[in-house]
Amino acid sequence: MKSQTLTRAELFEDVHNELGLPRQECAAIVERTLDLVVEALERGDTVKLSGFGVFQVREKNARVGRNPKTGKPAAIDPRKVISFRASQIVKARVDAGTHE
């Protein structure tokens, strides 16, 4: 199993090959797609991409944590985090694909 990393460059190329539009425009479309997801999450919106998964903003309460290096207690402010739940289809494909 060859481990590969997918980055923007490959996505630009994929869209370019699929739509046959100029590379620069394909790059802009990919970028804008990601950005629209980020903007929705910034508004606190849940992003549901059918056949892929759900991105959701979750609020974390303030708590006292610890600096793992020094062991000293440190206050952690309330914050928002993203949780991603892959769709059943994606879970099944990932599990099947990586078990071979």
Next chain:
Amino acid sequence: MLKSELIERLASEYPHLTQKDVERAVNLILESMISTLEKGGRVELRGFGALSVRSRPARAGRNPRTGESVKVPAKHVPFFKSGKELRERLNLTGDDNAE
């Protein structure tokens, strides 16, 4: 926001593209990510986040209805870690600008 809403929005910003083409682009982006994970690879999108595959060891689970113990086999699951920039953008408040 649903995928259909994302596609509509993109299509309105790229009026010279058909909605069908925008839909193909969005589906292709998602499909490329899935097939990379399927091959055991990872997806790295700076500013957005990274998707990777994590392995979960086999464990003894329980059938919640009957209480019976069942073996849950080891599996691989997709995992998303948000990027630094996304985390920062989520947590921006007025007084953060002072930093």
